[in-house]
Amino acid sequence: MHESVAESSLVSKIHHASTKQQNGVHESQHEKVVSVTGDGIIQSPDFPNTYPRNTVIVWRLVAVTESSRIQLTFDPRFGLEDAENSICKYDYVEVEEPVGGIVLGRWCGSEMVPGPQVSKGNQILIRFVSDEYFPSDPGFCIHYSLLQQRQSEPEAPAVMPAWMQGVDALSEAVAGFSTMEEVMKYLEPDRWQVDMEDLYKPTWQVVGKSFFHQKKSRGVVDLNLLREEVRLYSCTPRNFSVSLREELKRTDAIFWPSCLLVKRCGGNCACCSHNCYDCQCSPTKVAKKYHEVLMLKHRAGGRGLQKTLTDVPLEHHEECSCVCKNDSD
Template sequence: MLWTFTVVVLGMGGEPMHFSPRATCGFSSCPRWLRPRASCSSWEPRSRAQRIPMQLLILLLLYAVVCANFCSRQGTTAPAQSGSIKALRSSNIRRDESNHLTDLYRKEETISVAGNGCIHSPRFPSSYPRNLLLTWRLHSPESTRIQLTFDNQFGLEEPENEICRYDFVEVEDLSETSTVIRGRWCGHKEVPPRITSRTNQIKITFKSDDYFVAKPGFKICYSLVGVSYPSPSVTDPTLTAEALDQTIAAFDTVEDLLKHFNPDSWQEDLENLYTDSGHHYRGRSYHDRKSKVDLDRLNDDVKRYSCTPRNYSVNLREELKLTNVVFFPRCLLVQRCGGNCGCGTSNWKSCTCVSGKTVKKYHEVLKFVPEAGHPRRKGRTRNNMALVDIQLDHHERCDCVCSSRPPR
């Protein structure tokens, strides 16, 4: 790059001298105190004092050239340095992402459960930190069990494809021979159910990755549950399938049925009813199976719709027992009781679905009366037909009537 400088220096007489690198001798004009016939190329100062401004002029020129070169190099090297910094940061980010599991803060705590207590994620109910792997091991006396209850303010990072991959809390049953995962939960749409350990040891694990989410975390309160053992002197009689079937028939809901069989643990049995014990890993979505299989609704549908009024088509001549007339339309739809009764009981075949309430409804139809003893004549049919109202029985309610003895 070419640089052009014009340096102005004051001469001995106070006259400015202009120096340009493109001039032959370095001056664009000669000062007035030079000899008139002297050329610029042969000019020299008359005294030693006049050589001092000339030396300063050369030093200023060299300084200006050095500064210009330095500034130009700074301008060209700055983007390259900035690019190298960005590349270094990106490489650091990639390295952090590949090794983020090794950067987790790990802590394990053992708790002897002698009463009630709670554990929670750090900063609960504020947003929990990143890169955590926390473990709590709860132990209770041999004759007790540990019950866990989640706080309603539960919220972790959302699952991916209904699987808790990133942030989650996990509960495991521990024994000397096996470890069974009771569940893994994340998200915020549903609070995990209450859990009672199957042994006197239980493990709770909380993990968060390097992605920050503004969620409250979790809080779990634990308590002791006693184990009741049956007395050796008291034995339950053998329950046959027929007797069990009669017992089940007396209940309308699963909750009432479980309360009858297990008064102490019916709630836990109800919560674990829809879990698949054959798999060690179960995602959070398995709780939604309650809405997919509603046993109470299925049982109620049987009782409500097995013996109910339903559509039947009846022939009007047969229904009204008239043989000398013809109707159009020939058939009509009516509500009549149908279905079976007593499903699941031993004498269900002896029950009959009958009408509990019958009403008569009017229907307007076209009635034809053929003439007896006369041949059919064209044009006389009009006198033998008319719109008439007829009454038909409709069943509004149906009841099951069972005889005391089953039919032979």
């Protein structure tokens, strides 16, 4: 409803606009190409004051050499129009990889300052969009700098320490591990064993003028078990009773038993990826099984019931998984 017409026409016009060069910045009608030779800043118009309405600006940052990578760091002063239903629809800034068009992140509001971003190649795009309603302040300011890759390893991607990742990216990465040990190795690969020991060391707490010793024990809470319970009961094959007439779409017959138990996927998918807006518990492995039942059918001419034992095929879900089904699907 708030989407800008200028944004939708950006891609089609961006390569045809006339360009000019000034102080290392090539400007076109919709895109500014910045030659990155050192440190610099990209900021919303009028930062740190209220940015203008109905604005679309794209900066293409290009490092001087193919082996260079570009790091982006957001100024703590950050504020754009708030999200709607946790989605940045109206005013936002986003960072994109030019190759493949992969969006590394889109941000708005003022509650959280985006974390550092590092390009996978020697280019990176920054896009700022504002609509005609509710401009905010102070906008945003992004500091960019060069990360030099060693010439002997030109293909190696820039590795970002786990602590430098944004909250969303770090949360999603941690959620993918099965054990506490894997989590600690990911967060601190050089000292994970020390951190594991620190987690379970006894702690002292103060209550008024008295002291008591509270000992943490591995036997009190097993975090690995807690995670396993969530995995087992969130989205799994479970027993459902189905009506044979409805399941087989047979309105001409009567079955006994009229209902049978089958395995079907069930459970919620609350722990899907944060960028998935429609997550469903879906089957990933399906088997057809045959069940012997009594089938009754009226004989032609109304001469009683025909009774036969017959095998009916029913679909069973053997494996389930939370699957993202966005509108684009």
